[in-house]
Amino acid sequence: MNIKLHSNCIPIKGYYRSIIIDLQRKTYYFIPNSMFEIIQQFTKKRITEIKKLYTEEESKIIDEYINFLFSNDLCFYYNDVNEDYFSPLSFDYKSPSKITNAIISVKSNSIIVNKIVEQLDKLGCKAIQIQMLDNIDINELENISHCFNDSRIRDIQLLFPYNEYLEKENLLKLLETNHRITKLFVFGAPNSEIIFLDEYRKFPVYLTKQKIENYSFCGNIHPQNFTCNMSFFIESQFYNTCLNRKVCIDTNGNIKNCPNMQKTYGNIQDTTLTEAILKQGFKDYWFIKKDDIDVCQDCEFRHICTDCRAFIKDPENIYSQPSKCSYNPYIAKWEGQEGWISVEEWRKDNKYNQNRVVES
Amino acid sequence: MILIITNNEDASTNDVIDWLDFYDADFFRINASDIFNYKNFCIYIDNYDDTKIIINNREINLKEINSIWYRRWGYSFNKEYNDIQISSSLQTEFKDISNYLFRLFKNIPSINVIEDFQLDKLTQLEYAKKAGLLIPDTLVSNKRSNCYDFIDSESSYITKPLKAKIYLQKGNDTYLNYTSQIDKNKLPIEDYFFPCLIQKEITKDIEIRTFILDKKCYSMAIFSQSDNQTKVDFRNYNLEKPNRHVPYKLPDEIEEKLLLFMEYVNLNCGSIDIILSKDSEYYFLEVNPVGQFGMVSIPCNYCIEEKIALKLIEFDKNGK
Known part of the structure; x- marks a missing residue:
């Protein structure tokens, strides 16, 4: 008998600690790096053989590790007969969408939305976030969401300013009749809170006190924004976890990869989205994966964390860490936690060589 | 042209259509509900001209169709007519319309067969045995x-x-x-x-679901044994802690027998239920020709949706 991790439970090693990502149950577990090392040996040796390499004390710890893996259903025993048949999970990223998600910022009218639905459909776009900066009434919200009735968009998120005349019942009706709308964000509200429109708590609305005038609120790195699932994980192996197959249109109609980036690739008045994404440079950021990024490449969260290339620590270095990240993977602490120091301080103290070869 | 025969709520159809769009394929989707809802449906037969068929507002020209995917086809009248006699006679009428249509399409290369031509469980067991597979008594x-x-x-x-x-x-x-x-x-x-x-009952080590398309096996192991709720039938899902679903590769010998079985029962596509017993033997349980491939494709990242699309496109090209 020997032990194997289920192929959808994947250990990821960070500098200070590791995690096991459970892609099926969409969660992750912290493990010490010593446990990561033991797990690596499972594929080559039997448990009895592994234990021989360690002292009796250490063997007890190995037993604890194995207990932990079993109690969380992360591994299984297999016999020699069927050992080869549990094949690894393929990390091949495949998508029929040339663009998977879009962000549009609009001022006051739905005309622009109407105009681009067909273009997004042609690209196979599945998700859209629409940011409305001006005051909006329920009719306009309805008009905008109805633009997608015959489209292939499956997920609509709406961001709009607080308006005391927007009534709960109207919003509930909007969500009940348009199943594509998955999230409502309201900014400039009297309080920051999540309210539910119905008694079954199926329809949450996210309210924030923050006044929003552009898209600069975006790009925060926080455990709340971690995404623990198969498609995200697989995409992260080769592509940027925010910018890959994304297209944005700002309030002036400029087409960009991200609303917070300077470079534009034409205006929606005279350029189609298909034309824009084919322009040289549009896809440059799509291929910057977390394994290429300074600091992130040493972080255990690198395959569940959203990246940001618009706000980075060193604007001269496109491979530098997102500036809105306050995690230090070298000590496994978030800013505010006791004993936290910045990555820069830590590196100075530890004479860290940035150009070393990263072990995988 | 590719014809897709399905139901309007079938999400797997949408996933395959995404790939057909990606490859710029020429396709037309009909849903069972198109026969009853407010879309033009018409079969016109007279003494002089060829039969004229319109489904979902579009005239169907048999010569144009080179490729068919029978995904699903069904409609329930129970909700509209709260009367078992009315709904069952409407069901019979619907069945005859369907049978007529499917007979017309019979010689066109297709993935899957329509439900009415599917084999019963007992015949399946006999053919599996003939192909050299083990079956439960x-x-x-x-x-x-x-x-x-x-x-x-x-x-x-x-x-x-x-x-x-x-x-x-x-x-x-x-x-x-x-x-x-x-x-x-x-x-x-x-x-x-x-x-x-x-x-x-075969004492399970694991359950295996094998999707077969075009002589290729895509298998997934289901660890249903460790959970009492799913021990006998894994469809009795444990939503709190779902059974492990992971990629699996059957031994070549078993795959060959499954393909032989598919040949015997004249299917080019289907989902086969298998049990790996505690004593390491593979037992054939049944084949479901319209089985949910999404439940194998997504957890194992096999991208079966693309493979179905490519097969349909291949039929269409060969027919031109």
Whole structure:
């Protein structure tokens, strides 16, 4: 008998600690790096053989590790007969969408939305976030969401300013009749809170006190924004976890990869989205994966964390860490936690060589 | 052109269509509900001209169709007509319209076959045996003494429907007839009863679901054994802690036998249920020609949706 991790439970090693990502149950577990090392040996040796390499004390710890893996259903025993048949999970990223998600910022009218639905459909776009900066009434919200009735968009998120005349019942009706709308964000509200429109708590609305005038609120790195699932994980192996197959249109109609980036690739008045994404440079950021990024490449969260290339620590270095990240993977602490120091301080103290070869 | 025969709520159809769009394929989707809802449907037969068929507002020209995907095809009248007699006679009318259409399409290369031409479980078992696969001992009988003779005290047994899924709605509860274990103390007391199927239960190590398309096997292991709720029928899902679903590669020898089985039953696509027993033997249970490939494709990242699209495109090209 020997032990194997289920192929959808994947250990990821960070500098200070590791995690096991459970892609099926969409969660992750912290493990010490010593446990990561033991797990690596499972594929080559039997448990009895592994234990021989360690002292009796250490063997007890190995037993604890194995207990932990079993109690969380992360591994299984297999016999020699069927050992080869549990094949690894393929990390091949495949998508029929040339663009998977879009962000549009609009001022006051739905005309622009109407105009681009067909273009997004042609690209196979599945998700859209629409940011409305001006005051909006329920009719306009309805008009905008109805633009997608015959489209292939499956997920609509709406961001709009607080308006005391927007009534709960109207919003509930909007969500009940348009199943594509998955999230409502309201900014400039009297309080920051999540309210539910119905008694079954199926329809949450996210309210924030923050006044929003552009898209600069975006790009925060926080455990709340971690995404623990198969498609995200697989995409992260080769592509940027925010910018890959994304297209944005700002309030002036400029087409960009991200609303917070300077470079534009034409205006929606005279350029189609298909034309824009084919322009040289549009896809440059799509291929910057977390394994290429300074600091992130040493972080255990690198395959569940959203990246940001618009706000980075060193604007001269496109491979530098997102500036809105306050995690230090070298000590496994978030800013505010006791004993936290910045990555820069830590590196100075530890004479860290940035150009070393990263072990995988 | 590719013709997709399906139901309007089938999400797997949308996933395959995404790939057809990606490859710029020429396709037309018809849903069973298109026959009844507010879309033009018409079959016109007279003494002079060729038959004219319109479905979903579009005239169907048989010469144009080179490729068909039979995904699903069904419609329930129960909700609209709260009367079992009315809905069952409407169902018969619908069936005849469907049979007429499918007969027209019969010689066009297709993925899957329509439900009416599908094989019963017993024939499947016979063909599986002929292909060299192991099957569980099976009895169908209406007589109590036969059941007693079949059942021995050492083993446990299960019962399941031969075909019909019973879907009972009582108030807010829904009842489904899953596969269930036989309680030997609760066998019928009557000498004769409605024929039922009894099968020797195979002691599971894992369950395997193999999707076959175009002579290729895509298998997934289901660790249903460790959970009491899913031990007998994994469809009795544990939503809190779902069974592990991971990629699996069957031994070549078993794959060859499964492909031979598919040849015998004349299917180019289907989902096969297999059990790997505690003593490391593979047992064939049944094939479902319109099985959910999404439940194998997504957890194992096999991208079966793209493979179905490419096969349909290949049929279409060959027909041009």
